[in-house]
Amino acid sequence: MLYLHDVWVNWFEGEENGYNVCHFHEWRKEDGIELLDQVPLLYITEVLFNYIENDMHDLPKSLLDAIYKRAYVRKGHERSVLDYACVVTDGNDILAIDTIGYEIPIRKSRLIPRQEQLVFDMIQKTKPQAFRFDETNYQKEYHMLSMPPELVFGLTRRERQLKQLLMIGLDQLRTTNNLEELRYWLTEWDPKKYPFIRFMDEDKVWEALYNGVKEGWSIAHEELCSKLIRGQHFLEKMWEVENGEEQSISKQQ
Numbered sequence: 001m002l003y004l005h006d007v008w009v010n011w012f013e014g015e016e017n018g019y020n021v022c023h024f025h026e027w028r029k030e031d032g033i034e035l036l037d038q039v040p041l042l043y044i045t046e047v048l049f050n051y052i053e054n055d056m057h058d059l060p061k062s063l064l065d066a067i068y069k070r071a072y073v074r075k076g077h078e079r080s081v082l083d084y085a086c087v088v089t090d091g092n093d094i095l096a097i098d099t100i101g102y103e104i105p106i107r108k109s110r111l112i113p114r115q116e117q118l119v120f121d122m123i124q125k126t127k128p129q130a131f132r133f134d135e136t137n138y139q140k141e142y143h144m145l146s147m148p149p150e151l152v153f154g155l156t157r158r159e160r161q162l163k164q165l166l167m168i169g170l171d172q173l174r175t176t177n178n179l180e181e182l183r184y185w186l187t188e189w190d191p192k193k194y195p196f197i198r199f200m201d202e203d204k205v206w207e208a209l210y211n212g213v214k215e216g217w218s219i220a221h222e223e224l225c226s227k228l229i230r231g232q233h234f235l236e237k238m239w240e241v242e243n244g245e246e247q248s249i250s251k252q253q
Helices: 046-053 061-067 113-122 157-176 179-189 191-197 202-213 219-228 233-243
Strands: 002-010 033-043 071-075 078-082 085-089 094-098 107-109
Touching: 002 113, 033 061, 046 085, 046 094, 061 085, 071 085, 085 113, 157 179, 157 202, 157 219, 157 233, 179 191, 179 202, 179 219, 191 202
Parallel strands: 033 085
Antiparallel strands: 002 033, 033 071, 071 078, 085 094, 094 107
């Protein structure tokens, strides 16, 4: 088995989509970076890599058995064993994972560029290992709170996070499904539609609002997001993390 040593990781926890597991150039000073003293390296198929990178399902048992207690994390002078942690690659992309004792990839991280190059060098003369899993019945499902990659393609880490926040606000709006409220927010988003909005039912208003905001990211998206989540403490806190205290929603009022 191949091993990497002294691997810096920046864990993103509970992220089912690979686009939210930030590459090194998007790491922040306040992120909690860890040092893996030793970690197994697995060269796997592209299908399995996509399954691991873009979902939160059980890992193949044969893969779990292969990496069991073979990774170590170092904190200061302490060296602790991790039950199931490894670095996987399909020859194109690379991902570090840690199940924190479960059987699904709870934590995911990219590597720093120097270590990515080392991975590619190490697998040059090897072939992908086959770990069996039920790929025939597997299909990745996207929805409003787990957006398809094309809706976040080209956005920065901050923009992706704010767009996720906007989608949470919209999901709450759709769940409530109050016609007047829906009409209000569509008017906020697209005032030019006002003459027609009052003749639309819930479904038509919702369709116009969602289809209007789902593409890209702009100042208009940002303004709608800030207004939509106002008064919801948890969502406001998430907003402040991305924008800094000086741009907090309470100070915009």
